Amino acid sequence: MTGLQAYLLLSSLLFAIGLAGALTRRNAILVLIGIELMLNAANINFIAFWHYGPATTYITGVMFAIFSISVAAAEAAVGLAIIVAAYRHSHTIDLDSMNSLKG
Amino acid sequence: MTWIVRYVCLIPALPMLAAGISALLPQRSRKPAAGLAIVSMAASFALALCAFAAALSNPSPQVFNFSWLQFGDQTLALGWLLDPLTAVMLVMVTFVGLLIFIYSTGYMEHDENFTRFFCFLALFAGGMLGVIIANSLLLLFMCWEIVGLTSYLLIGFWYQNPRAAAAAKKAFITTRIGDLGFLIGMVWLYAQAHTLLFYDSGRGALEAGAVSHLAVTTTIYGLTLSSAIGLLIFCGAMGKSGQVPLHVWLPDAMEGPTPVSALIHAATMVAAGVFLIARIYPLMSAHGVEVVTPTIALQVVTWVGAITALFGATVAVAQWDIKRILAYSTVSQLGYMMIGLGVGGPAVGMFHLITHAFFKALLFLGAGSVIHGCSGEQDIRRMGGLRKYMPLTFLTYGIGMLALSGFPLVVSGFWSKDAILYSAHHWSVSQLPFYIASLGALLTAFYMTRQVCYVFFGTLRLPGHGPVSHSEPDSEDTRHHGAGHPHESPAVMTAPLAILAFFAFALGFLGTPLWPWFQSFLNGDHSVAAEHEPGLVATMAASSVIALLGIFLGWLLYGRQSIATCEAPDVLERAQPQTFRVLHQAYFIDAIYDATFVRLTRWTAKLADLLDRFLFHGIVQAISFGVLGLAWVDSFVDNYVVNFGFDSSWRSISMGGRAMAALQGGRVQAYLRYIGLALVALVLYLLWGVAR
């Protein structure tokens, strides 16, 4: 297995674990953390491809990873603010009980 | 044309207007109603005198026509005319009518329907006068029907009495049967002559052009058109003038008040039939160029008249009711008038009509006075000796009786009847009408004498006064008089009697052979030459002998010994009880009609009722059931088929929606799961797509 494949496999594993946590945890904050992990996995992918890509003078991968990190931070902030607001409204952050939008 | 010809329509219009206003007045305004009727009649009389003067100066027919109804390119015209025939009838009807109106104010004084009576009387007068002045057969027919209607209303005036109501119905239906022939004749005339006007400057139906056309064209059995149409119109005259076999309504019409009997059933309405034949005489007498014998129409008229004259006279001999005797006498005299028309022409017939109007009205009013004085008694067996109690009535009644009997020389009836007998004697077809008429004259004198003896001579047999009392009869005015002494009637009733008696005497001199003013006036001659025909004096002598013989026989049987009691049978009844019974029942004609025509009509009515109730009602019911069934099927389909379809479809949509809604659990992690699975599927697809 080449180095790139190892990095890619690692990032896939990280992504899957993050997905598993997002799908299975009850705590809304931990679901958000899972989503952060998935984003991080994608970052690993970008840097790996940049490293093993044609020439490292093309720094597209690095730039993308920088932007990804900033967006992830913003999204984490807003998401946590929403969770805090939701907690203030219903005094719980249990996702299983938040189903008032059901059809 | 003179103003009177234009305004002769006012003569019937004024009484009709009075009738219309009276119809709107309440029952308690008696004086205004009577006043209106009398004033309108007086005005009509004045106008009739003016018309008479105009006709005197100009005996040719003067007309005023106007078009009434236009359909397509044909026009129906109406109009009125003034000629000697019209003028004479107008004067007679208005004068006699006026006298009877005045008489009625006294006779009907205690009746509570006074106003209604005068309304109907005025309407009748208007209709009768309309018949007289009509220049169009259609207008004549319309007024003819008005006259028939008012006759029904007046006969049935006391409609609560079932006999009166039945008599009114009988009169109307019987005359209607005659009117059917009249109508058919009228339509046929219109079809052939294309006009219904009598005189229309040469185009009229009675003028030379049309008449000659109708006289030469023949129809069935070689009958000329003019005779055929004339005979059909004669059917109407038979109904109105009570000729056999349509005479049955006249005796029953005596259920009406006596002024009604006098005016309608003696003087005027029944004379309308005779007047009609006189009016269309040019049509009835027209024959082709080569023929010289009288036409079939005139022959039929004469024979019918002869049969009627004899019939009426024989039945009158065996009657007990004072008014019934006069009724059958009227039937008989109408037969005489028809004989006169048939054998001698309009002059002869009309002369007798005019004189008859006066003395018959006199007799009826006198009978009314007798009934009034005897507090409603009408049976002559229960009267007697009234000449002591009611002298004026007796005197005038006697004059009337003499006039009717044809007492020689001094009364009008003698001259008019003599004219008829003379013409009958010189009839070219047969002498039989002459003998029948003579026999009838004998019987007339006989039964009138019988009546006068029963009523005015002998001793009073009135219940309560006479030797045997009977239960009170229920006739006209037992309501307001107690069973008191018979008394003379008030002046308002006896004054008309006196006036009529005068004319019953004087009118005859208008038509004597020495000075036949009446005949020449009607024939349109200006010269009045005395007639010097052979056999004139012989006929006069013969009719005098007949009249005197009849009076003598009557006095012999009834006047010599006064009749003792009410139940004493009539002399003739004792002699020939079977014949007497047949005559009393008027040859059982009423019973025959009842068993045949009336029964047939009732059976037809019953059949129609059954048909209506079962067949038509059944059909309607069946249709309604059909519709109900269809409605039920429709509702069934609507409920189970249509609704079911819709219900199942919405239910399936609803279930589908519910199923789809189950996908939305409201839980975020489930959505994420779906995204994950979708990602797996996408990647698999890409991989496999690429690998291939």
Added chain:
Amino acid sequence: MSISFLIIAVLIVGSTAAAMGLRNPIHCVLTLSITFGGIAALFLQLGAEFVGLTQIMVYVGAVAILAVFAIMMTQSRRGLMLGTFSRNALVGLLTAVAVFSVLGWAVLSQPVAGVTAAVSPVSVQQIGSSLMHEYVLPLELIGLLLTAALIGAIVIAMERKEDTE
């Protein structure tokens, strides 16, 4: 496939698994920080120094701290929650397994080239100049986004007078 990579990989996977599996959320966040640190090491190893240090600064220094604040602010009176895992946790786990297998198979089934040229680590100056030249628009957008996120988070999480009790 050097040893360092393997060690770091094991560290990352282990701490991630712990982060997703521990009951106490504070513990989860702590292990998460370790994960972030591991990933930063990976970046450094691959020659993306700026990204690696940015990773530590942003993720460990901001996001994890923020998560801890959030956890502390949303601690319910009832104490810990009724359960760590949701009702349909198994299905979620299976889904994640499926995703990993699919992705792994995708990775392993493709022929991938090895390392080619020498890797020259990218300098901060390069990043800065490219930010200002090629990526100026995304830079502005990111600025806008961050401003909006900042204001939005404040507004959403702000205590309103009528909500407090």
